[in-house]
Amino acid sequence: xxxxxxxxxxxxxxxxxxxxxxxxxxxxxxxxxxxxxxxxxxxxxxxxxxxxxxxxxxxxxxxxxxxxxxxxxxxxxxxxxxxxxxxxxxxxxxxxxxxxxxxxxxxxxxxxxxxxxxxxxxxxxxxxxxxxxxxxxxxxxxxxxxxxxxxxxxxxxxxxxxxxxxxxxxxxxxxxxxxxxxxxxxxxxxxxxxxxxxxxxxxxxxxxxxxxxxxxxxxxxxxxxxxxxxxxxxxxxxxxxxxxxxxxxxxxxxxx
Ligand SMILES: [Zn+2]
Numbered sequence: 469x470x471x472x473x474x475x476x477x478x479x480x481x482x483x484x485x486x487x488x489x490x491x492x493x494x495x496x497x498x499x500x501x502x503x504x505x506x507x508x509x510x511x512x513x514x515x516x517x518x519x520x521x522x523x524x525x526x527x528x529x530x531x532x533x534x535x536x537x538x539x540x541x542x543x544x545x546x547x548x549x550x551x552x553x554x555x556x557x558x559x560x561x562x563x564x565x566x567x568x569x570x571x572x573x574x575x576x577x578x579x580x581x582x583x584x585x586x587x588x589x590x591x592x593x594x595x596x597x598x599x600x601x602x603x604x605x606x607x608x609x610x611x612x613x614x615x616x617x618x619x620x621x622x623x624x625x626x627x628x629x630x631x632x633x634x635x636x637x638x639x640x641x642x643x644x645x646x647x648x649x650x651x652x653x654x655x656x657x658x659x660x661x662x663x664x665x666x667x668x669x670x671x672x673x674x675x676x677x678x679x680x681x682x683x684x685x686x687x688x689x690x691x692x693x694x695x696x697x698x699x700x701x702x703x704x705x706x707x708x709x710x711x712x713x714x715x716x717x718x719x720x721x722x723x724x
Pocket of ligand 1: 622626683686
């Protein structure tokens with residue numbers, strides 16, 4: 469009964485959310501999908517259809533979200549979980565989209581127990597067990613490759629990281645993966661990266677990644693999917709860990 473109910477709630481599985489022509493246009497638009505095999509693209513199409521049945525993508529701040537916009541969010545959101553499945557996005561339902569960057573109030577308590585509150589302009593945010601929030605301007609910039617990164621992939625990486633508590637840069641690892649190998653790879657890369665940023669060196673990814681290990685994982689995930697060769701070259705151990713976690717090797721898609 470439960471299985472049947474679950475199936476009913478999720479609706480039929482399939483790619484019918486995307487008509488053929490529409491899907492082809494979307495796939496051709498996104499640099500994120502460059503070099504993908506027909507098999508992976510089919511899988512993504514089905515997954516993105518399921519995403520739209522399970523999640524609510526809605527506008528805020530006066531933005532009206534139509535189906536084409538929902539599809540653009542869904543396709544990008546499903547790239548990280550292509551070989552993990554949508555259950556990795558469980559525990560939250562909505563994606564809220566603002567027209568542009570939005571102001572978020574962030575509160576935290578420092579080591580001395582003093583509470584701080586700041587307002588920041590954000591292009592995206594992921595709440596623990598709450599919504600993912602996106603700026604539409606940035607969703608489009610990322611989709612069209614006009615931006616270095618991809619805000620949807622970034623926030624989804626935070627969502628995966630949040631599955632086991634805080635966004636601390638370590639999502640739940642698969643059986644056979646080693647927590648110490650993950651930590652070793654990421655901490656030495658984070659340290660190296662932060663030092664380069666401090667020295668004012670030109671760095672391969674957004675220097676925002678030096679904020680904390682959680683941001684580093686999210687930005688590295690963007691780089692892994694968009695600029696896999698750069699990550700593989702600069703931080704091969706991190707690349708290996710991300711490959712094992714996401715169960716994808718984006719570097720392969722770009723050929724030798
Ligand atoms: Zn972030």
